[in-house]
Amino acid sequence: MKIGINGFGRIGKSLFLQLLFDSTYDFELTAINAIHLSIDQIENYLKYDSTHHYNKDFQISICEENKSYFIISYKNKSHKIKLWSTKDTNIIDWSVDILFEASGAFLTTVDCLKHKNVKKVIITAPTKDDTNTFVYGVNHENYNNEHIISCASCTTTCISPFLKFMDSNYTINNASFTTIHASTSSQYVLDTPILSKKSGRSVRSIFNNLIPATTGASSAIKAILPKLEGKIHGLAIRVPTNNVSLVDLTIECIDEYSINEICNKIDVMNSIIMKVEKNELVSSDFQTSSYCTIIDKPSMIQLSKNKCKVLIWYDNEWSYSTQCINMSKYIYEKEFKIYENKQYHFINDYVSFKDKNVLMRVDYNVPLNKDDSISDDFRITSTLESINRVLKDKPNRIILSTHFGRPKLNKSNEENKKYSTQFLVSYLEEILKKKVHFLPSGLSFQTYHDIKMVEKQNYLYSLYELDEDFSPRLLTNTCDPSIFLLENLRFHNDETHFENPNFNKETSEAYIVWNNLGNVFVNCAFGCSHRNHLSMYGFKPSSGPIYYDYLMEREIKALEEITVNCEDKRILTILGGAKIDDKLPLCNALLSKINHIYLGGGIINSYIYNEDHKAFIETLELNKKTFLMNDGYGNSSLQENNGKYLQGYTYLSNHYYYDIGTNSLNQLYELIDKNDIIFWNGTMGVVEHELYKAGSEKLLDYLLNSGKRIIIGGGDTASFVNNYIKKRENMNLKNVHICTGGGASIEYIIKGKLGFY
Ligand code: 3PG
Numbered sequence: 080m081k082i083g084i085n086g087f088g089r090i091g092k093s094l095f096l097q098l099l100f101d102s103t104y105d106f107e108l109t110a111i112n113a114i115h116l117s118i119d120q121i122e123n124y125l126k127y128d129s130t131h132h133y134n135k136d137f138q139i140s141i142c143e144e145n146k147s148y149f150i151i152s153y154k155n156k157s158h159k160i161k162l163w164s165t166k167d168t169n170i171i172d173w174s175v176d177i178l179f180e181a182s183g184a185f186l187t188t189v190d191c192l193k194h195k196n197v198k199k200v201i202i203t204a205p206t207k208d209d210t211n212t213f214v215y216g217v218n219h220e221n222y223n224n225e226h227i228i229s230c231a232s233c234t235t236t237c238i239s240p241f242l243k244f245m246d247s248n249y250t251i252n253n254a255s256f257t258t259i260h261a262s263t264s265s266q267y268v269l270d271t272p273i274l275s276k277k278s279g280r281s282v283r284s285i286f287n288n289l290i291p292a293t294t295g296a297s298s299a300i301k302a303i304l305p306k307l308e309g310k311i312h313g314l315a316i317r318v319p320t321n322n323v324s325l326v327d328l329t330i331e332c333i334d335e336y337s338i339n340e341i342c343n344k345i346d347v348m349n350s351i352i353m354k355v356e357k358n359e360l361v362s363s364d365f366q367t368s369s370y371c372t373i374i375d376k377p378s379m380i381q382l383s384k385n386k387c388k389v390l391i392w393y394d395n396e397w398s399y400s401t402q403c404i405n406m407s408k409y410i411y412e413k414e415f416k417i418y419e420n421k422q423y424h425f426i427n428d429y430v431s432f433k434d435k436n437v438l439m440r441v442d443y444n445v446p447l448n449k450d451d452s453i454s455d456d457f458r459i460t461s462t463l464e465s466i467n468r469v470l471k472d473k474p475n476r477i478i479l480s481t482h483f484g485r486p487k488l489n490k491s492n493e494e495n496k497k498y499s500t501q502f503l504v505s506y507l508e509e510i511l512k513k514k515v516h517f518l519p520s521g522l523s524f525q526t527y528h529d530i531k532m533v534e535k536q537n538y539l540y541s542l543y544e545l546d547e548d549f550s551p552r553l554l555t556n557t558c559d560p561s562i563f564l565l566e567n568l569r570f571h572n573d574e575t576h577f578e579n580p581n582f583n584k585e586t587s588e589a590y591i592v593w594n595n596l597g598n599v600f601v602n603c604a605f606g607c608s609h610r611n612h613l614s615m616y617g618f619k620p621s622s623g624p625i626y627y628d629y630l631m632e633r634e635i636k637a638l639e640e641i642t643v644n645c646e647d648k649r650i651l652t653i654l655g656g657a658k659i660d661d662k663l664p665l666c667n668a669l670l671s672k673i674n675h676i677y678l679g680g681g682i683i684n685s686y687i688y689n690e691d692h693k694a695f696i697e698t699l700e701l702n703k704k705t706f707l708m709n710d711g712y713g714n715s716s717l718q719e720n721n722g723k724y725l726q727g728y729t730y731l732s733n734h735y736y737y738d739i740g741t742n743s744l745n746q747l748y749e750l751i752d753k754n755d756i757i758f759w760n761g762t763m764g765v766v767e768h769e770l771y772k773a774g775s776e777k778l779l780d781y782l783l784n785s786g787k788r789i790i791i792g793g794g795d796t797a798s799f800v801n802n803y804i805k806k807r808e809n810m811n812l813k814n815v816h817i818c819t820g821g822g823a824s825i826e827y828i829i830k831g832k833l834g835f836y
């Protein structure tokens with residue numbers, strides 16, 4: 080993980096040293112900006128410190144070839160670091176994964192956006208706007224891939240773990256605190272008249288005084304522990320010591336507690352951030368500690384059965400920096416690590432499509448109504464964000480390409496007509512509000528020519544405009560990017576024969592054309608990611624960079640919630656639908672990771688009437704982890720115009736379940752209540768049929784109102800959910816992710832990786 084640090088004062092230096100000594104993560108320190116520090120001072124600055132005691136076993140050398148770089152080595156590891164000394168951070172190309180913003184000068188998201196080429200910015204201070212704020216160990220799990228975050232203040236970092244602990248155990252009524260705070264560089268050695276300082280006494284000499292001050296901690300708490308808003312109030316007193324501060328906190332709860340009970344509970348937690356100190360120590364004993372919340376047991380006073388006074392120590396430099404680093408590790412685990420060894424990249428803010436020929440593979444294999452109109456356009460609308468992102472950069476051209484259905488190639492042209500993608504053109508023009516040119520020849524050389532013709536015309540049109548007197552006037556601005564849609568990719572044998580070992584890349588016209596249609600490839604076709612087809616995996620890296628789009632990213636991240644990042648979450652999988660064969664392996668893949676599986680809908684018919692399926696289902700720890708739908712409505716065929724109530728799995732005399740029943744739904748609701756994440760693939764009945772959609776609709780209602788994280792996998796289930804949502808207003812979809820690919824999401828879960836790279 081590449082790290083940069085902007086600002087190299089007390090926090091910047093503490094961060095730097097701890098990152099250098101950290102052997103658990105592969106940090107690579109690459110850039111520092113330290114105004115007023117020259118490269119020949121760097122060694123002294125790092126080796127000596129009036130405050131902290133740390134290992135000095137590192138070597139520093141200044142690069143001969145370029146004097147703005149130095150190399151620092153510790154144990155077996157070296158970092159080559161560029162030292163900037165500039166106030167004009169615009170000139171810095173950071174090129175880092177994480178930038179610690181420790182200068183104190185960039186305290187808003189808008190300011191931090193000015194940092195160039197950084198994936199994430201962690202502001203090591205409270206901000207002046209509403210940038211999302213996280214304290215490691217308190218609310219870090221709410222981190223949701225934000226680009227810029229703040230790690231609050233040292234005092235907030237000290238006090239909030241204890242407040243969270245007290246509130247979750249005893250429910251806080253109110254608390255007030257004073258932090259007896261070491262001096263910081265913002266203070267003055269002697270009385271100094273500075274107009275801009277708000278408080279008159281903050282400019283007084285820290286040498287001789289105890290200086291009352293405000294602390295942002297009470298207002299910051301509400302961002303971190305919103306439940307406590309209005310209940311916590313605090314002040315600060317700046318004192319003439321160089322480091323280590325002490326919170327004096329009085330806390331009143333609703334429930335009763337004793338001091339010993341609190342201390343024992345904290346001991347048992349064995350936390351890396353909070354601990355109890357039983358010895359009678361003084362501030363300098365806590366110098367260079369990594370714990371940010373150290374309860375001073377000897378001084379605790381029980382004021383009443385639910386009220387106590389407690390002193391809490393914290394190293395406001397070192398331990399605060401430790402928590403900022405812990406936050407960066409969390410971000411790494413959550414965002415970077417998973418994608419590390421893959422050959423593809425996601426589109427991020429730094430990718431530019433300007434002047435590029437962008438080839439986009441989408442999956443517009445949409446379901447149609449009987450009259451051939453689109454019945455669910457979710458797969459199309461899901462790609463709009465990426466298309467607009469590309470368009471924003473002003474590319475030269477975009478070619479959209481998709482398969483549609485499964486045309487049989489030996490059939491006559493006439494019969495395959497219904498598989499043409501041309502019907503999508505008007506639809507796309509409508510939603511993009513732009514002209515879309517159709518390329519009827521698809522993956523053949525003729526397409527080059529067709530593109531050229533369109534672009535030539537576009538070019539001519541854009542250069543001239545007719546004046547009022549009809550004389551042509553030259554325009555200087557360049558033309559809009561042309562947008563194309565390619566004919567159905569599956570009209571070419573090579574598309575689906577790509578995985579064949581005899582596939583010859585040298586002679587395949589489709590392959591050659593595909594690799595020459597663009598100089599950037601963006602894959603948005605999550606729904607087809609389980610097909611090893613030419614258009615999915617046949618774009619050579621030498622033809623141009625390959626990106627996965629926002630849709631892919633959303634899908635992968637959602638599915639990772641149930642496959643990778645799920646240790647502390649309880650997961651229920653609901654499987655239904657008619658096709659059971661592709662779901663059985665899914666059960667196997669999920670069984671070790673999830674808490675419950677519920678099988679319903681058409682699967683139950685398989686359980687009753689198919690010996691193999693029955694045998695398989697019975698291996699699934701029935702009634703411990705796996706539950707079967709046990710009542711519902713059905714008949715001997717869908718043609719019958721009534722649904723009979725059915726129960727159990729035997730003596731159904733050739734009747735089939737077509738919908739789920741009340742008992743089963745109630746059992747399912749109980750399971751939903753017990754879990755945190757619900758993955759649902761396959762409806763609970765024949766939802767296309769008026770008689771049999773009620774059960775699935777009830778289930779969906781229950782899920783949407785449950786407040787749980789809901790992941791809908793499955794093409795039919797997704798269409799059912801989308802159509803249901805469309806008919807209703809004000810549905811709360813905040814916690815819902817709907818996958819655009821049924822087969823794809825199942826295969827992803829089973830394989831644990833995307834595609835065939
Ligand atoms: C789908 O609809 O599942 C995808 O578009 C893939 O289509 P396919 O199943 O025909 O390969």
Ligand code: MG
Nearest residue numbers: 794821822823
């Ligand atoms: Mg399918």
